[in-house]
Amino acid sequence: MTVLSQLEMVAKLGKLTPYRNISHFVLVNGRAFRPAPFPKGMRRGPFEFCFGNCQRLAKRRKLIFVEGYAMTATGGVGIHHAWCCDETGTVVDPTWGTGIEYFGVPLDFEYVRRNTFVENVSVLDQWERRWPIFTDPPEQWRYKGEIEVVKG
Numbered sequence: 001m002t003v004l005s006q007l008e009m010v011a012k013l014g015k016l017t018p019y020r021n022i023s024h025f026v027l028v029n030g031r032a033f034r035p036a037p038f039p040k041g042m043r044r045g046p047f048e049f050c051f052g053n054c055q056r057l058a059k060r061r062k063l064i065f066v067e068g069y070a071m072t073a074t075g076g077v078g079i080h081h082a083w084c085c086d087e088t089g090t091v092v093d094p095t096w097g098t099g100i101e102y103f104g105v106p107l108d109f110e111y112v113r114r115n116t117f118v119e120n121v122s123v124l125d126q127w128e129r130r131w132p133i134f135t136d137p138p139e140q141w142r143y144k145g146e147i148e149v150v151k152g
Contacts, residue, residue, distance in 0.1 A: 003069050003078035003101045019134045022124050026068045032150045033102040034090045050095040052120030054082040057094045068104020089150040106143035
């Protein structure tokens with residue numbers, strides 16, 4: 001099973017307006033990213049701290065914050081995850097180092113900053129706030145720059 005086929009399956013479940021769930025949001029608004037080895041000279045962050053690791057790395061290195069689903073090098077199923085990328089769509093993953101598949105939504109960093117009141121909080125899975133990204137206009141949360149299309 002690929003991350004994309006998993007997202008398609010899960011997106012058919014549940015019902016939130018205008019998106020059924022996080023998987024549906026990612027499926028509709030996301031895109032594929034190019035896995036790559038973690039760059040030498042950069043420090044990785046703690047495991048299970050992906051949202052915070054990426055918030056710090058995106059801010060420090062002027063990278064693009066992405067949230068979606070990814071698959072670890074051991075395979076299995078796609079996991080809700082955050083990573084960074086550059087303008088070529090190449091992944092910089094400060095938590096896992098390298099995964100084998102990434103599909104997610106590039107987010108405007110100012111939106112991420114405003115909607116994560118504490119570090120290591122998901123922007124997409126804010127159930128306690130009734131998933132504000134599901135109803136906020138895309139102009140508020142969508143990354144405004146260009147990212148190369150990953151062919152695969």
